[in-house]
Amino acid sequence: MPVQRPTNKSKNVKINILTLGCSKNIYDSEQLATLLSKNNAKIEFIDNPSQAQADALIINTCGFILDAKEESISTILDAIEVKNQGLVKKVFAMGCLVQRYKKELTDEMAGEVDGFFGVNEQEQIIKSLGLNPIRELHGERLLSTPSHFAFLKISEGCDRQCAFCAIPLIRGKHKSQPFEQIIEQAQYLYSIGVKELILIAQDTTYYGIDLYGRQRLPELLEELAKIGFPWIRLHYAYPTSFPMQVLDVMKNYPNITHYLDIPFQHISDKMLSMMRRGHTSKDIYRIIDTFRKEIPDIAIRTAFIVGHPGEEDQDFDQLAKFVEQMEFDRVGVFTYSHEDNTYAWQHYQDTIDEETKQQRAAQLMEIQQQISLKKNQNKIGTIQKVLIDRREDNYFVGRTQYDSPEIDDEVLVEASHEIKIGQFYDVKIYDAVEFDLFGVLNQ
Numbered sequence: 001m002p003v004q005r006p007t008n009k010s011k012n013v014k015i016n017i018l019t020l021g022c023s024k025n026i027y028d029s030e031q032l033a034t035l036l037s038k039n040n041a042k043i044e045f046i047d048n049p050s051q052a053q054a055d056a057l058i059i060n061t062c063g064f065i066l067d068a069k070e071e072s073i074s075t076i077l078d079a080i081e082v083k084n085q086g087l088v089k090k091v092f093a094m095g096c097l098v099q100r101y102k103k104e105l106t107d108e109m110a111g112e113v114d115g116f117f118g119v120n121e122q123e124q125i126i127k128s129l130g131l132n133p134i135r136e137l138h139g140e141r142l143l144s145t146p147s148h149f150a151f152l153k154i155s156e157g158c159d160r161q162c163a164f165c166a167i168p169l170i171r172g173k174h175k176s177q178p179f180e181q182i183i184e185q186a187q188y189l190y191s192i193g194v195k196e197l198i199l200i201a202q203d204t205t206y207y208g209i210d211l212y213g214r215q216r217l218p219e220l221l222e223e224l225a226k227i228g229f230p231w232i233r234l235h236y237a238y239p240t241s242f243p244m245q246v247l248d249v250m251k252n253y254p255n256i257t258h259y260l261d262i263p264f265q266h267i268s269d270k271m272l273s274m275m276r277r278g279h280t281s282k283d284i285y286r287i288i289d290t291f292r293k294e295i296p297d298i299a300i301r302t303a304f305i306v307g308h309p310g311e312e313d314q315d316f317d318q319l320a321k322f323v324e325q326m327e328f329d330r331v332g333v334f335t336y337s338h339e340d341n342t343y344a345w346q347h348y349q350d351t352i353d354e355e356t357k358q359q360r361a362a363q364l365m366e367i368q369q370q371i372s373l374k375k376n377q378n379k380i381g382t383i384q385k386v387l388i389d390r391r392e393d394n395y396f397v398g399r400t401q402y403d404s405p406e407i408d409d410e411v412l413v414e415a416s417h418e419i420k421i422g423q424f425y426d427v428k429i430y431d432a433v434e435f436d437l438f439g440v441l442n443q
Contacts, residue, residue, distance in 0.1 A: 013041045016054040020072055021062025023200050025095060026144060027153040029060045032122045033142040039131035045144040049078040056090040056129060063097035063170060065337035072097040080112045090114040092125060099170045119171060139188030146389060148422035149196035149405060150189050154182055158202040163276045163344040164308060164336060167202050174203060176211045186224050196231040196387060205238040218245035225253035233404055235261040239287055240278040247294040257401040258295050263303040267322040268315040275308060276343060288326060299402035301330035304364060307357030308336040309348035316360050324367050330408050331368040333361045369434045376432035383442050386411045386427045388419060411437045
């Protein structure tokens with residue numbers, strides 16, 4: 001990743017930023033980086049503490065589930081070692097893990113980590129570095145992603161009451177970003193050459209209700225589509241009260257990808273109730289049917305939790321049959337994590353053993369693997385529009401409109417001197433495996 005140069009060079013403070021977790025954290029790190037660059041700092045995004053060499057290393061942590069918490073702790077410990085080697089002067093930890101466990105972290109690592117900051121404490125980070133906060137960015141962003149795609153967070157927090165989820169405890173209640181500010185940020189991203197805009201939030205479905213008293217996601221999508229991005233992608237929708245007008249906007253604007261990330265979590269009515277999802281299996285079937293009738297080629301990405309308290313064999317069997325029947329395009333499976341102070345932690349016992357959780361997850365993914373293979377093989381011989389993300393050995397690697405970066409399928413295109421990263425190409429698919437397509441330029 002190239003070093004981002006500061007706009008003000010009266011100082012030469014060098015900052016490394018390392019981001020863990022989801023795309024919402026990527027957005028937060030980029031916002032912080034932009035603020036720091038406006039305050040005399042030189043920014044470099046890194047992937048591992050071993051790459052660090054700076055005045056300060058800032059780790060944006062994840063604290064969503066056990067595996068993420070363990071990774072965050074391990075990364076902080078590695079950063080302390082880098083500091084002890086003299087490669088960085090200070091280590092800061094920020095984000096979700098700190099928001100949940102600031103006191104515990106401070107007690108355990110006082111003197112080794114130079115500061116702990118929660119999810120809304122970017123100004124305090126800047127002050128701790130001896131810089132003067134500048135709050136107005138007017139849409140500017142330093143990107144840690146490849147320059148042709150960017151995430152845009154349209155809201156923060158969540159008002160849902162899902163039993164298993166710690167997000168409201170970490171991020172607070174839902175808070176929409178003002179409509180005009182989102183448009184301003186999008187216009188800036190378009191001006192610097194971003195080709196794919198990915199809308200994110202804890203719950204994009206809820207956008208606008210808190211600020212404007214109504215859902216404004218369809219309207220927002222329409223205004224963003226008019227800016228001119230070749231692709232706009234929607235993530236993290238919620239099934240309850242999904243605004244179906246979104247589908248009308250998809251049909252009217254070809255630059256809105258026929259892709260929707262909408263976690264269903266389960267299909268058993270008993271489990272949906274225990275999870276406090278706010279809808280039934282009948283609602284889920286109806287929404288999927290509507291999506292596919294209105295947008296026949298829509299790619300649905302969803303996620304499920306296995307091993308949640310109360311999940312009996314018959315509940316899981318119902319879920320497995322549902323996944324097999326629905327033939328989703330993309331599926332993520334998570335094993336239940338008993339998270340402090342969630343509703344499930346307070347009211348249920350985590351009685352399902354880890355081996356059973358892992359077996360159930362593996363069984364679902366085996367089903368999905370076969371579905372994905374069949375769907376990919378059906379694409380052999382077709383021409384696909386592909387956005388190129390990077391080069392690996394003898395292939396350029398890209399994606400169709402039906403795939404989001406880093407989490408979905410990819411297209412491996414035989415290398416050609418004509419291919420450039422960040423550009424679109426028509427690719428003829430000649431082979432397929434479970435999660436990859438192989439193609440050549442269509443000439």
